[in-house]
Amino acid sequence: MNSTGFDNTHRIAARPGPAFPYIVGESPRMQGVYAVMNKVAQGDANVCIEGENGTGKELIAHALHASGARRDRPFVTLDCAAIPEGLMESQIFGHVRGAFTGAVATRPGVFALADTGTLFLDEIGEMPLHLQAKLLRVIQTREFTMVGGTQPRRVDVRVITATNRDLRRAMREGRFREDLYYRIAVVHITLPPLHERAEDIPLLVAHFLREKAAVHRKSVRGLTSQAIEALVAYRWPGNVRQLENWIEQAVVLTDGDLIGLEHFPGLHEEPRPAPLPVVPARRLRLREMEKQYILETLEQTRWNRAQAARLLGISVRGLQYKLQRYLGEDKNVAGILSAAER
Numbered sequence: 001m002n003s004t005g006f007d008n009t010h011r012i013a014a015r016p017g018p019a020f021p022y023i024v025g026e027s028p029r030m031q032g033v034y035a036v037m038n039k040v041a042q043g044d045a046n047v048c049i050e051g052e053n054g055t056g057k058e059l060i061a062h063a064l065h066a067s068g069a070r071r072d073r074p075f076v077t078l079d080c081a082a083i084p085e086g087l088m089e090s091q092i093f094g095h096v097r098g099a100f101t102g103a104v105a106t107r108p109g110v111f112a113l114a115d116t117g118t119l120f121l122d123e124i125g126e127m128p129l130h131l132q133a134k135l136l137r138v139i140q141t142r143e144f145t146m147v148g149g150t151q152p153r154r155v156d157v158r159v160i161t162a163t164n165r166d167l168r169r170a171m172r173e174g175r176f177r178e179d180l181y182y183r184i185a186v187v188h189i190t191l192p193p194l195h196e197r198a199e200d201i202p203l204l205v206a207h208f209l210r211e212k213a214a215v216h217r218k219s220v221r222g223l224t225s226q227a228i229e230a231l232v233a234y235r236w237p238g239n240v241r242q243l244e245n246w247i248e249q250a251v252v253l254t255d256g257d258l259i260g261l262e263h264f265p266g267l268h269e270e271p272r273p274a275p276l277p278v279v280p281a282r283r284l285r286l287r288e289m290e291k292q293y294i295l296e297t298l299e300q301t302r303w304n305r306a307q308a309a310r311l312l313g314i315s316v317r318g319l320q321y322k323l324q325r326y327l328g329e330d331k332n333v334a335g336i337l338s339a340a341e342r
Contacts, residue, residue: 020063023056024207027197033060033189040187041067046139048124048184049162051191054241057162058122060189065118070158073117078110081123089131090147093138099148111144111155118158124184125165125176136180159184194236194243201232202293204240208247209259218251221310224260230267291326294319 020037023030040047041064049057058077065075083091090099094109110119121127127135138144139159143152161184170176194201205223213220223231236242250263261267294308301307309319 020067022059022063022066024204025197025200026203027200029192029197030200033191036187036189037064037067040064042069044069044158045186046159046161046184047187047189048167049160049189049191050167051162051164052193052239053164054239055191055193056240057164057191058120060191061118061120061160061162064160065120065158068118068158070117074114075118075120076110076114077120077122079122081126085128088128089134092131092135093144093146095147096149099146103148106146109144109146111138111157112153114157115155116157118160121159121161121184123163123165124161125163125167125170129175129177132177132180136177136183139180139183161185194239195234198232199292201243202228203296204243205231205247206293206297208244209251212248212251216248216251218254219257220251220254220259221257222259224258227259227261227264230261230264234267290322294322294326 020034020041023034037060047061047064049060051057061077062075065071078091080088090103090107090109092109092111094107094112095103097103097106134144138155142155142157144155145152167176167181167185171178171181205228209220209222212218231243231246238245246264246266250259253263298305298308305319306316309316314322
């Protein structure tokens with residue numbers, strides 16, 4: 001294959017995916033994630049999203065909110081790891097004027113801001129124990145009192161949390177309340193690291209390439225086959241966020257219309273595991289990924305082979321050669337091409 005193509009409250013726009021409008025990925029692991037999301041999106045069950053940094057936990061939270069009954073109500077985000085412990089209670093519950101030094105005005109917290117909508121508490125594992133108890137009470141009673149206040153306030157909020165920590169281990173070590181855990185984790189969604197869904201990498205590359213090329217006004221038509229194969233084989237310690245960053249960096253750095261290995265300096269700067277022996281099964285997997293991406297590009301261009309070839313970064317003749325090869329390998333391709341050209 002020769003190419004592919006904060007503040008606390010914000011919304012995300014992305015290319016519509018097969019199951020939810022903000023997510024790119026069709027691997028079996030992501031299909032499992034979609035299956036759970038489909039079951040909980042319309043309800044009000046509290047959801048805990050677990051996964052490494054950069055896997056897209058906030059993206060999943062946005063998608064659940066946007067697909068549910070509260071979609072037209074507020075979506076409020078609080079990053080528990082970014083708030084100093086001394087300010088966190090005020091951020092969560094708000095404070096009244098004069099509650100502490102510097103409280104010159106009454107300010108609402110995230111629970112008040114998210115009333116009737118969804119509150120996303122990112123990195124919930126970083127919340128101090130004494131605030132975990134207060135959070136538990138709000139979830140149980142749907143009432144809270146502002147810092148320095150005396151009157152409880154009713155609130156109707158769906159709580160979605162996320163963590164990159166093992167909360168079960170934190171419970172065993174006394175760092176996370178067991179009763180809170182079972183309140184926030186009525187449903188679990190576990191996001192796989194990017195290297196465990198490598199078949200999604202060409203789709204993500206194509207998505208980010210379109211997005212970043214438009215932002216930076218670059219006419220980048222694709223990646224070389226060597227670049228794509230290297231990206232698929234890479235371990236991605238920073239997951240999808242790292243891939244997005246690298247694609248944007250490559251778009252900015254390139255002077256031509258094709259991105260190659262030289263535009264990904266991180267591939268050479270970071271230690272990489274010794275390459276595995278090349279076996280037929282691995283070649284077949286990469287070939288299948290190539291075929292899938294080419295057929296998807298053809299579908300995207302309504303089977304205009306000249307336009308598809310431009311997006312893929314290959315010649316029309318090269319595209320024809322690949323299609324002829326697929327026809328000889330897979331009888332289903334003949335049916336797809338025949339139906340598309342009718």
